[in-house]
Amino acid sequence: MIWRTRNRTFDLTTRGVIMGVLNITPDSFSDGGRFLDPAVAVETGLQMVADGAEILDIGGESTRPGAVPVGTDEELRRILPVIRQLREASRVAISIDTMKASVAAAAVDAGAEIINDISGLRADPGMAGVAARTGAGLVLMHMRGTPRTMQIRPEYRDVTAEIAASLTAACDEAARAGVNSECIAVDPGIGFGKTMEHNLTLLRSLPRFQIHGRPVLLGVSRKSFLGRILGLTDPVARDVPTTAITAWARQHGVRIFRIHAVRDNVHALRMMEAILEPE
Secondary structure, three states, X not given: OEEEOOOOEXXXXXXXXXXXXXXXXXXXXXXXXXXXXXXXXXXXXXXXXXXXXXXXXXXXXXXXXXOOOOOHHHHHHHHHHHHXXXXXXXXXXXXXXXXXXXXXXXXXXXXXXXXXXXXXXXXXXXXXXXXXXXXXXXXXXXXXXXXXXXXXXXOOOOHHHHHXXXXXXXXXXXXXXXXXXHHEEEEOOOOOOOOHHHHHHHHHOHXXXXXXXXXXXXXXXXXXXXXXXXXXXXXXXXXXXXXXXXXXHHHOOOOEEEEOOHHXXXXXHHHHXXXXXXX
């Protein structure tokens, strides 16, 4: 299983990768406000690389439930210094977490090589064109509604089938726009317009999302449904159950893991791979 980005190729046939989360925002649910200083953000990103992250996902707009959108200029002001400094300091793959085509294009120019579009191409009709033109890797995620509205009574008749169909349509749209199919990864969007029961159903159904043979990215790190199940109000306390899901998901076909606590999840991933793929 190959995943191509603008500057490299990941062979995910037997080995998954950790994508470290680095939010340059004042209001993200777990780390909002911690990394507004570019120097602190870069230092944290480099520590994630030292801990085993092979991708850093940089975001300048919170996508937590109820989040208010920010303007393009402010999003760029937050993310570009961090991307540029990380690109100078490290060879790590950099992903830009944005729904705006103009932000994605500027981030790629600054050194990013992956576009992580949580809207699955619905928010900005120009996004697929940016991915095609730049050759960036493209993550297509499912989200019902927008971050501001997504948790208002989310309903599905068959959550797995509907999300698989939506992701298939997004992959086909990207291909029509000229995106190389080997550049695409898909994300079922745990927590984005889903109830706790929906999230658990999706985790039980992970093999259904290997659409067109593309790698699956999973983002469950520190999410609120873990807290509801286990009675954990502190997002950082949810790192242990996150590692449990990393091991489970790797066993069920996931290859890319979007994570806050990098080192523990690298260990969980490599341990599961040692069991699944004996040398």
